[in-house]
Amino acid sequence: MTGYPTSGKSRRAIEVQKYLTERLAEENKTMRIHLVNDESLHISKGAYKDAREEKKARGAHLSAVERLLSKDDIVIADGLNYIKGFRYQLYCVARALSTPHCVIHAATPLNLVKEWNGLRGAEGYDEQVLDELVTRYEEPEGRNRWDSPLFTVIYDDEAIPGDKIWDxxxxxKPPPPNLSTVSKPVSATNYVYELDRVTLEVINAVVEGQREFGSGGLPMVMPNATQKVVNPSRNVTLSELRRLRKQFVSINKVRTTLDTSRLPDMFHCADNTHLHKAPTTYSIRITTTTTTTTTMKIIPINVLEDNYSYILIDEKTKEAAVIDPVEPIKILNVISQTGAKLSSVFVTHHHWDHSGGNIELVAKKPGLAVYGADARIPEINYVCKDHEEFKLGSLEITPLHTPCHTKGHVCYYVVDPATNERAVFSGDTLFVAGIGKFFEGDARDMYRILFHIIGNLPDDTWVYCGHEYTKQNLKFAITLEPHNENLMAKWAWCQDKTVTVPSTIGQEKLYNPFLRVNEHALQLIAGKTDPVEVLHTLREMKNSFR
Ligand SMILES: [Zn+2]
Structure with a gap:
């Protein structure tokens, strides 16, 4: 319903209710009818004196409609509904529920409205408020989709056009649902796509509302969200929304176990409450404390100038392995503090800065199993075959052959079957925001590794690489993609950090240029479209980057 204050809307609303009730009984239909008005919502006429109160009132109306409406429930929204933007919001609620709607306009000339209001005495509107509401009244137009179909009832019409309203x-048939109103169950592989789609729709809804009606402080209708109606505290710019969306997506990309039906709620929640808060875009795993659920503990150790060794502990059995122990004394010191028992050495490749401590370590701790896939590795006594899984206590280790940096390079993929937490020790193959040099391979080899081996690991896999090269890598990446907001956020994040491991596979895909060779921006820079050629060119550029 819409019309001037005291235009007879409520009388018409009751007529509509009466007609539909009788007709439903006649035709043996079981739909329910609800009448929503200021009275039922305990909104006094005084609310229209104050802009804030009035906005609350609109929000209450919209919420009530949203709560009651369904395919089996007819809601008669008997209110002023004088702002076309608000009628648009009501229409959005119906559209989101795939149920039809119509607008009934109680058309009464101004002089009559004033006369009727005067007759109500103290029950009527304050004269000034009435004038104001009339000035602000936006007449419905049948050609607007939110005002259509439109039925105009003149004040002296004997009856409402009941059968037309019934039709x-x-x-x-309900108006065709737009994409946002159709929610499908999704599989985990669909998750990132869903995340993108759903957040885009929320943004589009906000933008659509603001573009058509400006910043009237209208309540917003959020597609797919369970709480559809939100009252934004202020107008939001498109770039703000885009930034929020990107941040939201990058934070949640790694949470593949999340129920996607919750995404719209979470997103507009982030939208509402975190507008001014700096988001934690990049989470870091707490590696030095153990939670009750974590059985896989990883301790990074800075060695040499910028290398990383890692201690991997299975908390269940206290069995430990060390990855690339180039400074054995340092490693043994840390292990002795953990109470874990070192049983194995995982060597990623034969380069001195990774395997150069093996002889000393084995001399101090005889009987260690030394894993690797290159005869050049000192003390190697366990040659791991590609994908041939073995165990460290309860942890499952899968060696992934990744020949390119060196021919015998192995990345160790670890899964904790108790918690499904996973990590990869990527040596000198994948760094945070970069990759290793192609000493014994070429761009084709690296492409296969990045897109068919490492890139295939789940997005939430923690990445522990062989060197702390992050800042230098990001500097180079920024010259390629200065407009990549994920990249800039990572850059900002790492400024005060000396240890930037781990990242995740999902994060790397957002800013590591070598995992982004299919991006148009990077193809333009390389002057190539073939991803292998792009990868080759970017590697050459990085080699000469200072
Ligand atoms: Zn190396």
Whole structure:
């Protein structure tokens, strides 16, 4: 319903209710009818004196409609509904529920409205408020999709056009749902796509509302969200929304176990409450404390100038392995503090700065199993075959052959079957925001590794690499993609950090240029479209980057 204050809307609303009730009984239909008005919502006429109160009132109306409406429930929204933007919001609620709607305009000339209001005495509107509401009244237009179909009832019409309204709201097929109103169950592989789609739709809804109606402080309708109606505290710019969306997506990309139906709620929640808060875009795993659920503990140790060794502990059995122990004394010191028992050495490749401590370590701790896939590795006594899984206590280790940096390079992929937490020790193959040099391979080899081996690991896999090269890598990446907001956020994040491991596979895909060779921006820079050629060119550029 819409019309001037005291235009007879409420009388018409009751007529509509009466007509539909009788007709439903006649035709043996079981739909329910609800009448929503200021009285039922305990909104006094005084609310229209104050802009804030009035906005609350609109929010209450919209919420009530949203709560009551369904395919089996007819809601008569008897309010002023004088702002076309608000009628648009009501229409969005119906559209989101795939149920039809119509607009009934109680058309009464101004002089009559004033006369009727005067007759109500103290029950009526304050004269000034009435004038104001009339000035602000935006007449419905049938050509607007949110005002259509439109039925105008003149003040002296004997009756409402009951059968037309019946046709519109009971018989007419619902308006075609836009994509946002259709939610499908999703599989985990669909997750990132869903995340993108759903957040884009929320943004589009906000933008659509603001573009058509400006910043009237309108309540917003959020597609797919369970709480559809939100009252934004202020107008939000498109770039703000885009930034929020990107941040939201990058934070949640790694949470593949998340129920995607919750995404719209979470997103507009982030939208509402975190607008001014700096988001934690990049989470870091707490590696030095153990939670009750974590059985896989990883301790990074800075060695040499910028290398990393890692201690991997299975908390269940206290069995430990060390990855690339180039400074054995340092490693043994840390292990002795953990109470774990060192049983194995995982060597990623034969380069001195990774395997150069093996002889000393084995001399101090005889009987260690030394894993690797290159005869050049000192003390190697366990040659691991590609994908041939073995165990460290309860942890499952899968060696992934990744020949390119060296021919015998291995990345060790670890899964904790108790918690499904996973990590990869990527040596000199994948760094945070970069990759290793192609000493014994070429761009084709690296492409296969990045897109068919490492890139295939789940997005939430923690990445522990062989060197702390992050800042230098990001500097180079920024010259390529200065407009990549994920990249800039990572850059900002790492400024005060000396240890930037781990990242995740999912994060790397957002800013590591070598995992982004299919991006148009990077193809333009390389002057190539073939991803292998792009990878080759970017590697050459990085080699000469200072
Ligand atoms: Zn190396």
């Amino acid at each position: 519109a709201v009971v018989l007419k």
